[in-house]
Amino acid sequence: MIIHEFFMKHLGFSETQAKEIYFKIKNHKFTSNSGILRLNEDTLLQKIEFYKNELDFSIEQILSDFRLLSYDTVSFDEEEYENFIKNKDLESDIKSPTSIRAKVKYFREELGFENKHFKTTMSIFSNDIENIRRKVKYYKEKIGFEPVHFRQIPCILNYDTETINKKLEFFKKELGFTGKQLRDYPNLFSLDCDSDKPNSLKNKVKFYTEEIGLKLSQIKTFPCLLSFDTTSDESVPTSIRAKMKFFKDTLGYTNKQFQITPNIFYLDCINEDENPSSIKSKIKFYREVMGFENKHFQLDPSVFAYDTISDESSPTSVRAKIKFYEEEVGIGVDIIRENPILLHFDIVNENGTSVKFKLKNLREIGITDEDIRENPRILSTPALDIKDKYALWCSIFPDKRFMKLRTWFMTRVEKIYARYVYLAEDLQKTDIRPNQLDFSEKNFVSRFKMSSDTLMKKYPLDETILADFYEKYNSLGIQPPIVQDKGEAFGK
Amino acid sequence: MENKIYEFFKELKFNDGEIENLLEIAPAIAETSVNDIVENMSVVVRFGFPADDIGSLIALNPAFLCRNNEDLIIDLIELSKTTDDIEEALKNNPYLI
Structure with a gap:
């Protein structure tokens, strides 16, 4: 029979600590009737040694879940185990091995568990293997879970299928999660979903939607939000x-x-x-x-997602991008911080998402690096759109004075054309200024007593007319800038 | 992403790479319905930003499409207290919403 001296003699605890452990085992709801304290010392020592040597548990870990000491850590019938495992029929009468050694073997061989996985959820040993197999099959069929998912969050094997089903319904019906999202974030299943507990999924969703104003679509995009403490x-x-x-x-x-x-x-x-x-x-x-300053962080919080650690040699780092913009276009940090979207673009590839592609596109139509430095937001404009706009503006203002306008590229090309024709032909204006074509609608109507919608219907811009403007633009000889030595160009 | 959203951005003259960019800047767009996107756009238009030019606003600040509609309205109401020309304000600073 075990008494508190066992913990002093074999595990090095003080008398006070040993007595505390003894009474905890005696009064614990799971272990009080399990006979742990009726074991002889050798048997209890053998169990402790098993967990230490086979699973690399510390004494503290072993004593954190007394149930471990109630399990059979000795028996293991290899033949019984193999027969059970080979038989895939979950309804058969073949007995499920109950010893810890059999369970450890199952978790290791069938689910790829290592010692670290057992340490995170020691309670999985309370399940018998047959039960675990049913749940594994259930998760696999319903969600497509593989062994890797169970290793990520072993505790999900403790839930019964009814609980799993309720959670699955909640994820799919309330939040619209796909199977893939659930596989990407299996830890969501460890959360409480249908109770009124403050930390339940339902209340977390309520917190995000009501207190922060997130949409369900945003929670769906960032499922990890649901694993944070919102209470x-x-x-x-x-x-x-x-x-x-x-x-x-x-x-x-x-x-x-x-x-x-x-x-x-x-x-x-x-x-x-x-x-x-x-x-x-x-x-x-x-x-x-x-x-x-704070105002720059407020412009675009996603700056925190960028790599601020790596040096310039890493092309995705902020340092590399700063260097790229400085060397390639002459854009310094003062301009980047007012336009943090620049940090978002890829500086390596030459596909549609990269700034190299955008620069090439802009330079080909005659927009200079100086123009871009003056107005870096041009880099964000859709490529298909900017060409028509630039050709039209240049045709009307060959001296390119419209480039002084910060927003010339943000106004629809059909609107610019319609306003131009109205001012030139209907109002016979000979001194049309760029800002007049780029007025906000409110200002244009106030000034010229005519809405752009009406003008666009009266003077629609079709392909033929646009082609005329392109012809005129091409005749202007607006060529891409000659590429100077970068040192000369930036006065270095 | 809903095919409709993809087609929707194509109509605004974004190419495939640019649509991909928008999704990287504001990943939640991929999970936002066309209805919700249009609703946020409609709000901005109701406050005076021209529907014709909304593409350029989205190119610079796609994140407003995923915002909570009521909060977006509150921000626009606050903005309209400081200016009577929302179009001009947002074209000069697309990040006000």
Whole structure:
């Protein structure tokens, strides 16, 4: 019979600690009737040694779940196990092996478990193998889970199929999650979905939609949001409320920034500057290297997703992009921080998403690097759109004075044309200024007493007319700029 | 992403790469219905931004398409208190919403 001296003699605990352990086992709801304390010392020692040697559990881990000491850690009938495993019929009468050794073998061989997986969820040993097989089959059929998913979140094997089904229904019907999303984030199944507990999925969704104003589509795009603590207050550093407070106090963020970039909550707001991937470290980088103020962080919260750690040799790093814009176009950090969208573009490839492609496109139609420096937002304009607009503007204003307008490329080409014809022909104006064609609708109507919609119907821009403008534009000889030596070009 | 959203952006003269870009800047667009996108666009238009030019606003700030509609309206109401020309304000600073 085990008494508290066992824990002192064999495990090195003090008398007080040993007595505490003894009474915990004696009074524990799972172990009080299990006979652990009626074992002889050798048997209990053997169990402890098994968990230590076979599964690399520490004493603290073993004693954190006393049920481990109640399981049979000795028996193992290889033949019985093999017969059971070979038989795929879950309804058969073949007995499920009950020993821990058999369970460990099953988890290792069938699901690829390593010791670390057992440590995260020791309670899985309370299931018998037959039950586990049923659940594995169920998850596989319903969601397409493979062994890798069970390794990621072993505790899901503790749920009964009714519970799993309820969660699955919630994910699919309430949130519209696909099978793929559930496979990408299996830990969602560890969350409580249909109860009224503060930490239930239902209440988390309510928190995000009502307190922050996220849409369900955004929660669906960022399912990890559901695994965060939405109930604790700001005093708990890992809670969403603490993160919100951090962003509000440090950067002046409102719900708008959280709605634009919900995955900002994924970031580590706790660790100090020494951790280069922490948000504090990123804020420091942007402030020190790029002169960011709060207003710049507010423009585009997704800057926190960029790589601020790697040096220039990594083409996806912010440092590499800063260097690229400086060398390729003469755009400095002062311009980038007012237009953080520039940090988003790929600087390596030459496909439609890359800035190289955009630059090539713009240069081919005659837009100079100086033009781009003056108005870097041109880089964001759809490629198909800018060509027509530029040709039309250049035809009307060959001296390119329209380039002084910050927004010339944001107005629809049909509108520019219709307004031009109206001013030139109906109003007989000989001194049309670029800003008049680019007036806001309110200003144009106020000034010229005519709506653009009416004009566009009266003077539609068709392919023939556009072709005429292209002919005129081509005749202007607006060529792509001669590529100078970069040093000369930037006065270095 | 709904095919309709893809076609919708094509009509605004975005090419495939640019649509991909929009999704990288605002990934939630892929999970937003065309109805929700159109609803947010309609709100901006109702406050005075020309429907014809909405493509250029989206190119610079696609994230507003995924915002909570009511909050977007609140922001536009606040903006309209500071200016009577929403088109001019947003063309000069697309990030106001």
